[in-house]
Amino acid sequence: MEYAEDEYLMISGIQHFAFCRRQWALIHIEQIWQENLRTAEGRILHEKCHDACQKEKRGSLLISRGLRVFSRTMGVSGVCDVVEFHEAEEGAVLHKHSGFWVPYPVEYKHGEGKSLDADRLQLCAQAMCLEEMYCTDVPKGALFYAASHRREEVTFDSCLRERVRQIFSEMHQDMARGHTPRVKPSKACQACSLKPICLPRLMKHHDVSAYYDDALGRER
Structure with a gap:
């Protein structure tokens, strides 16, 4: 199966989906975004990577920076911060x-x-796109964390x-349905920039009367 280009999802969305399906849906289906300190610092870091010589x-x-990649079979596209091409006896032809x-x-x-x-x-999703584009195996890659260098x-x-593959399949299904799921609140919600919009505390309430009782400080 191959996806049409207008069905492509953002590769970076898999990070959101794995962290919280509701966060992914708010960003990618409902087109809602709000920054906090962490997201702003992350955005600046990526801009610096992509602003360097290509x-x-x-x-x-x-070394290639800001390389655009895609996969027809997974229906995704995006940009790699850095792709190092190491000379070898076998591999891609450039x-x-x-x-x-x-x-x-x-x-x-x-x-x-x-x-x-x-x-x-x-x-890994980036690597799988590179494999499809360059017709060669990509066995390894690396994550560079700014705090620890x-x-x-x-x-x-x-x-x-x-x-x-499984997560991208689920993302395509949710996108086709326009589905924003409910989630169980966790400690991770405290660090999410979308907390004021998502309102995870409301996920705990199962009926309207319970919500109003809680909001008005009334005992049930």
């Missing part, structure tokens, strides 16, 4: 460059590494790849 060569290493090259995506993130796989899923190398195993 391509540079360092011996057996080619225009105006001899030999073979293996893509290695690098995604820049504000803050520190996380136990949640949202960032790894986004990076360290790279976390990610291996794109079969389990991670299958999760990427």
Whole structure:
């Protein structure tokens, strides 16, 4: 199956979806966005990555910034912060460059590494797009966290790849339905820039009378 271009979803949305399905729907279906300090700092970090020279060569290493990627089979498109092309015995053939090259995506993130796989899923999705575009394997990539100034190398195993495909399938289904789901509030809601719009506290109430009793401070 291949998706039409007008059905493409943003690759970066997989990070939102993995963090909170309701957050993804508010941003990508309802087109609602609000910044806080964290999102502003993250946006500035990505702008700096993309503002640098688009391509540079360092011996057996080619560096491309702001590279646009897509996948017809997953129905997604987006921009990679950095893609390093490492010269190898086998790999992709690049225009105006001899030999073979293996893509290695690098995604820049504000803050520190996380136990949640949202960032790894986004990076793996970029790698899968690169594989489809360049007809070569992309086995690894890296997440660079600004707070620690360290790279976390990610291996794109079969389990991670299958999760990427499954999540994109669910995202397409929700987009087609125009569905914004309810979610169970968690501690993660405190850091979400959409908290004032999402109002996660209201998810706990199951009827109107309970909401009014709580809002007016009345005992039931």
